[in-house]
Amino acid sequence: MGEQELPGVLILEIGGECGVLESHVAFLRKHFSLITMKEFLQNKEKWSEKTESIFVFERRPVIDRELLESLPNLKVIGNSGVGVNHLDLKLISSFGVKVTNTPHAVSDSTADIGMALMLASARRLVEGYHIAVSPDTKDFAVDWLGVEVTRATLGIIGMGSIGYKVAKRAKAFDMKILYHNRSQRKEKEEQAVGAVYCKKIEDLLQQSDFVMLVVNLTPETHKLIGKRELEFMKPTATLINICRGAVVDQDALVEALQNGVIRAAALDVTYPEPLPRDHPLLKLKNVTLTPHIGTATVKALRMMTEEAVDNILAVLQDLPVPSEVIPK
């Protein structure tokens, strides 16, 4: 079977800043004829009819009306990752193109990062590291303390697959688990992780020692956590964000952290990413920032590519699509 017979998939590029990983290329080439944006732009006539799918990795290539109009045979956009807030779902749907994401591949590694950030923040791990290696350190202070994670109260906002996996992990630390979600989970599911439903987000905010955000970014969740919500939180509480920066009102967060409205924050995601180098969040002592590494493991990225490929192939072969994202 020559490469010409494989369906065409458009990608941004291989390697580089945000291109598809070189180590994934061989796998992709088993199923697809790979077309980079550079090749496409150089020879639109040749490639536009062959392009039946787009593999979006690290939010590229950017999908706009112009691109959609130039791909008459496009059937599916397979996104690597679960968040699709960077895609205009209505626009894409209007061209009769399906969108798929990779919820299964991301859930374990993202839940792990949530736990990693909660523990690192509570125990002041990064600060501690700097003390341990600083040339100025003469002794380790005995009264230098963090906060306890075991038996503390964790409030999970967004109890989808990732939120539920966080609950499972937190339960092993004997944490009391509260959760807020669009809909309540089944009783069996709640009992398995000892999670208590808070219909009102304020109840969760008021009782939690750690608040973890694990929601999709949609118009409804944009700035879900603002000044009011931060003020509901305990002054000893920590906010952890592992979903999307825009779920938090960043200016309100800066103010809350500067004024002790909450104790600390640990953020894997911000708006934008990276933040401008003079942003106040970079200077605050009570913030732990990581560069959106929720799925940054060899295993997770590999699984994301595989899941995206499965979804793309299902659409092209007219089979049931495991993870189609339907616009509301």
Place this chain on the structure above:
Amino acid sequence: MKEYIKNKKDLSHKIKAIYMWWHKPAVDSEFLQSLPNLKVITSSGVGVDHLDLKLISSFGVKVANTPHAVSNPTADMGMALLLASARRIVEGCEIAVSSDTKYFEADWLGEEVTGATLGIIGMGSIGYKVAQRAKAFDMKILYHNRNQRKQEEEQAVGAIYCKKMDDLLQQSDFVMLIVSLTPETHKLIGKRELELMKPTATLINICRGPVVDQDALVHALQNGVIKAAAVDVTYPEPLPRDHPLLKLKNIIITPHIGSATSKSRWVMMENMVENILSGVNGLPLPNEVHP
């Protein structure tokens, strides 16, 4: 101590207990001789490697520690270090705030914790709590201990006993040290043990620095014999500022903060008071340590 030294004559007979917080006040033969009515020394934390237990016992003085106060926060710290090392949290923070950072690279990756193999060396209270936590990450758990645990205990955390420590070292992605420091466990992990570990493995130490041969560890980290280490304890603490471990990129060091939470310090204090009261009143100590 200041008051005691000023007024030894009056105070020495009154002292029935020593509340030893972070190894202070230190006790030696001379000090013990000067306290005829001393009944009990309570030491904060669980480790007693800083005490000459035989010497103290020869004066008829009992020793107590605070094992329960430390076990949860220390187990939490073990998991914190495991996750921080695997997911490169310290490095990630530096990138996130560095003035040189223009974009976040796609090809910057860590190691998956879920489903990986954790080998626990020392399955006492702390080790067992680590196993409970690791199980929730779907980790495969191997353990090595002086004695095998009961079957129900093993099953509850899905832990598999490795009678030979070598078997654990060869199969683990993460090796966590949670033993007491004794003459038997001194330099338990040396060149040979590090070479048995996978080159992709991480060593985590949350017990005592001397359990590891530090020079061998430096060599192993420099030469890719193991991938990385994360240690809350070293020998000495702090390390000299020119020590090679401080310069290596593939090690996370924290300043012995395994039990550094306000809650645990409070519980320690309560335990110590309880042991002192028991000791002074001639009752059995809840947490006596025998030589």
